[in-house]
Amino acid sequence: MSETDFTQTDTDEPTAETDAAAESETTAGETDERVREEWRDYEFAGEAKLSVEDLDVHYGDDHALKGVSMDIPEESVTALIGPSGCGKSTYLRCLNRMNDRIEAARIDGSVQLDGEEIYQDGVDLVELRKRVGMVFQAPNPFPKSIRDNISYGPRKHGDLDTGLVARLLGRDDTDDELELVQQSLQQAALWDEVKDRLDDNALGLSGGQQQRLCIARCLAVGPDVILMDEPASALDPVATSKIEDLIEELAEDYTVVVVTHSMQQAARISDQTAVFLTGGELVEYDDTDKIFENPESQRVEDYITGKFG
Ligand SMILES: Nc1ncnc2c1ncn2[C@@H]1O[C@H](COP(=O)(O)OP(=O)(O)OP(=O)(O)O)[C@@H](O)[C@H]1O
Numbered sequence: 001m002s003e004t005d006f007t008q009t010d011t012d013e014p015t016a017e018t019d020a021a022a023e024s025e026t027t028a029g030e031t032d033e034r035v036r037e038e039w040r041d042y043e044f045a046g047e048a049k050l051s052v053e054d055l056d057v058h059y060g061d062d063h064a065l066k067g068v069s070m071d072i073p074e075e076s077v078t079a080l081i082g083p084s085g086c087g088k089s090t091y092l093r094c095l096n097r098m099n100d101r102i103e104a105a106r107i108d109g110s111v112q113l114d115g116e117e118i119y120q121d122g123v124d125l126v127e128l129r130k131r132v133g134m135v136f137q138a139p140n141p142f143p144k145s146i147r148d149n150i151s152y153g154p155r156k157h158g159d160l161d162t163g164l165v166a167r168l169l170g171r172d173d174t175d176d177e178l179e180l181v182q183q184s185l186q187q188a189a190l191w192d193e194v195k196d197r198l199d200d201n202a203l204g205l206s207g208g209q210q211q212r213l214c215i216a217r218c219l220a221v222g223p224d225v226i227l228m229d230e231p232a233s234a235l236d237p238v239a240t241s242k243i244e245d246l247i248e249e250l251a252e253d254y255t256v257v258v259v260t261h262s263m264q265q266a267a268r269i270s271d272q273t274a275v276f277l278t279g280g281e282l283v284e285y286d287d288t289d290k291i292f293e294n295p296e297s298q299r300v301e302d303y304i305t306g307k308f309g
């Protein structure tokens, strides 16, 4: 960690402009620093895949996310870090409208995917969730064969026709199905381990294999964005490192947004890191090196060095 002079943030008088947007609630153990707009105004070359503007989420009276604005660059890994309860999962779920399923949740603000508002009437949520896929903390394969886990989504969406009816109608996609299964499993670095047991039940795989299967299942429907909520926290170090390698590879073709509690993991795999702190605010967002070597916020410094959280 570098020897930055953090006293500067304490002595600087906030300007009127930063003052209005920057008042932040604090909790015991944290400093009473004010968040400055420029700490989270991350500028990057290239296109924003997702553009989030003034996002607020309430669960009943509980204000879980406060005015988050954040552009996410395409074909890269964005890590979301912060202490438990600071709103990381809430934020992630806003990116493909999974919070719509939570009755108590109220979402205000804007999220654009490739410049198109996803919170507008008429958005096809099935199509949206195909483009913005999600991988959860606990691997959750269907209790079906490995093959069916992959082909279930495309079959459901009508992209693959197999089975008796399809054969009778002369539009049998069994070959396409095998190709898709193989390609998705290869992309998820699982093919070699399962190619001889595609018809075995997926629940017979190890935890790490199951998680890669879930990633393959997500890839099979052809997403642009992959959201991952602590995808390796239930796995051992070897399985974790496979997932980490995979995430880095996926970022060549996909936009990956990953929540993690592991600082080392965020530092290893991400291009940029967003730090959320207690109270549901985005405090700092920048290149991962900058966040870990020379953060602007004292609270971010304290959090990543393990002083709280
Ligand atoms: N379905 C829900 N109903 C009501 N409140 C919720 C719901 N989901 C989350 N919350 C609340 O919103 C806040 C943020 O929760 P969230 O799960 O987004 O945090 P998190 O940063 O992902 O935490 P963790 O690191 O523990 O997973 C918390 O106060 C939580 O209690």
Ligand SMILES: [Mg+2]
Residues within 6 Å of the ligand: 088, 089, 090, 229
């Ligand atoms: Mg969470």
